[in-house]
Amino acid sequence: MEQQDHSYKDKKVISIGIVSELTGLSLRQIRYYEERHLISPQRTSRGTRKYSFSDVERLMDIANKREDGVQTNEILKEMRKKEMRSNPDYRKKMLEGQLNAQFHFRNKK
The missing domain is CATH 1.10.1660.10 (Multidrug-efflux Transporter Regulator; Chain: A; Domain 2)
Structure with a gap:
């Protein structure tokens, strides 16, 4: 439904x-x-x-x-941020960044 x-x-x-x-x-x-x-x-x-x-x-x-x-440009920025936050890949990258910062990990590629 x-x-x-x-x-x-x-x-x-x-x-x-x-x-x-x-x-x-x-x-x-x-x-x-x-x-x-x-x-x-x-x-x-x-x-x-x-x-x-x-x-x-x-x-x-x-x-x-x-x-x-x-202002409309501020509204647009806010809308884009919301769209990015709802993206699962964005959330994963944010979590990885927080873990890396907390535990001083470096992503080696």
Whole structure:
């Protein structure tokens, strides 16, 4: 069931007009966040943007952070850090680094 919920939220089916209504953001703001690589809609064969419910949630989070004065470049850095932290290889390298620092190991290759 969890996996179905995930795919449901990530399916790109919502038009930019509906996203604007749901988020309270203007079309211009949504396009700007796309230009800044904070959001990545799919494009139809005619070039129409399509968004997912996950995109809507991300846009709401971005809007809240912008209201708090956070710059878009800082939001992007934070998003990239979160993506890296969720990567299993990243976690493994961080743990190896911590062990190496604690026990003064050197990785010999």
